[in-house]
Amino acid sequence: MRDKSNTHPLALITGASSGIGAEIARALAVRRYDLVLAARRTERLERLAEELRRAHLASVMVIAADLSAAGAARELWTSTGQGGREVDVLVNNAGVGLAGRVADADVESVARMMRLNMEVLTSLTQLALPGMLQRRRGRILNVASLAGFQPAGPGMAVYYATKGFVLSLTRALAVELRGTGVTVTALCPGPTRTEFDAVGGAARTRLFRWLPLMEAETAAAAGVRGMLTGRTTVVPGWFNKLLAIGGELPPRALATALNGLLLRE
Numbered sequence: 001m002r003d004k005s006n007t008h009p010l011a012l013i014t015g016a017s018s019g020i021g022a023e024i025a026r027a028l029a030v031r032r033y034d035l036v037l038a039a040r041r042t043e044r045l046e047r048l049a050e051e052l053r054r055a056h057l058a059s060v061m062v063i064a065a066d067l068s069a070a071g072a073a074r075e076l077w078t079s080t081g082q083g084g085r086e087v088d089v090l091v092n093n094a095g096v097g098l099a100g101r102v103a104d105a106d107v108e109s110v111a112r113m114m115r116l117n118m119e120v121l122t123s124l125t126q127l128a129l130p131g132m133l134q135r136r137r138g139r140i141l142n143v144a145s146l147a148g149f150q151p152a153g154p155g156m157a158v159y160y161a162t163k164g165f166v167l168s169l170t171r172a173l174a175v176e177l178r179g180t181g182v183t184v185t186a187l188c189p190g191p192t193r194t195e196f197d198a199v200g201g202a203a204r205t206r207l208f209r210w211l212p213l214m215e216a217e218t219a220a221a222a223g224v225r226g227m228l229t230g231r232t233t234v235v236p237g238w239f240n241k242l243l244a245i246g247g248e249l250p251p252r253a254l255a256t257a258l259n260g261l262l263l264r265e
C-alpha cells in the first residue's frame with residue numbers, strides 16, 4: 001500500500017464526472033496527485049474514484065454538488081478543506097454550452113450556465129488564491145474554449161461570451177500573479193468528443209457535425225502539461241491554433257459571420 005502520510009499534492013477538479021474533467025483527473029492521478037472530484041453525478045464520480053484508487057493508489061474524495069446553485073462554490077471549498085488538506089491545484093472545468101438563439105432560450109437555464117461557467121470559476125479562484133499566495137505555490141487551470149478567442153458566436157452567443165470572460169480573466173490574472181509562485185492557465189479546446197455537445201445541443205451545429213473532434217484525453221493532457229509548466233493559454237492541436245488566430249484577426253465582423261455560419265444547425 002502507498003504511504004498515506006499526505007505527502008502528495010492535492011487537486012480539486014470540478015466537472016470530473018465525464019469528458020475533459022475526468023481525463024484531467026486521470027492525468028493528475030498518474031502524476032501522483034491526490035484528488036477531490038466534484039460534479040452532480042455521484043455514481044460516475046465514485047466509479048472514477050475507485051478506478052484511480054486501484055490504478056494509482058491515489059487518495060480520492062468525491063463531492064456531489066450542483067455548482068449552479070447559489071453559494072455552491074463556497075460550500076465546495078469548505079467541504080474540500082474539511083480533511084485539513086491544502087489545495088495545490090484547482091481545476092475549474094465544470095461547464096455547459098447551450099446552443100440556440102438568445103431569444104428562444106430559457107431564462108433560468110441561461111442564468112445557470114452563466115453562474116457555472118463564470119461565477120463559480122471566479123469564486124473558487126478567489127477562495128484558492130490567498131492560501132496559494134501565502135505558500136508561494138499553486139496552479140490554477142481554467143477550462144475556457146476556442147470560443148474565447150472568437151469575437152462572438154451567433155447561435156451560441158451566451159456560451160461564447162462566458163468563455164471570452166474566462167479567457168480574459170485568466171490572461172489578466174496571469175499578469176497579476178507574476179513572480180508570486182502561483183500560475184493560472186486557460187485551456188482552450190476546440191470541438192472535443194465528450195458529452196458536452198449532447199447536453200447543450202451543440203451536436204446539432206455544423207461546427208460539431210463538420211469539424212474533426214479531438215479526443216478528451218488529448219485536450220486534457222495538453223491542459224495539464226501547460227498548467228504544470230505555467231503557461232497562460234493552451235490551445236490543443238494545430239487546427240484549433242489556426243482557428244484561434246483567425247478569431248483574433250481583423251475584421252472581427254468576418255470572424256463573427258463565420259462563427260454564425262458554423263453554429264447553424
Ligand SMILES: NC(=O)c1ccc[n+]([C@@H]2O[C@H](COP(=O)([O-])OP(=O)(O)OC[C@H]3O[C@@H](n4cnc5c(N)ncnc54)[C@H](OP(=O)(O)O)[C@@H]3O)[C@@H](O)[C@H]2O)c1
Nearest residue numbers: 015017018019020039040041067095145191192194195196
Ligand atoms: N467538448 C467540447 O467540445 C469543449 C470545447 C471547448 C471547451 N469545453 C469546455 O470543457 C469543459 C468540460 O466539458 P466537457 O466537454 O468535458 O463536457 P461534459 O462531458 O459534458 O462534462 C461537463 C462536466 O461538467 C459537470 N457539470 C455540468 N453542470 C454542472 C453543475 N450544475 N454542477 C456541477 N457540475 C456540473 C458535469 O457533471 P455532472 O453532469 O455530473 O454534474 C461534467 O462532469 C466545459 O467547461 C466546456 O465548456 C468543451
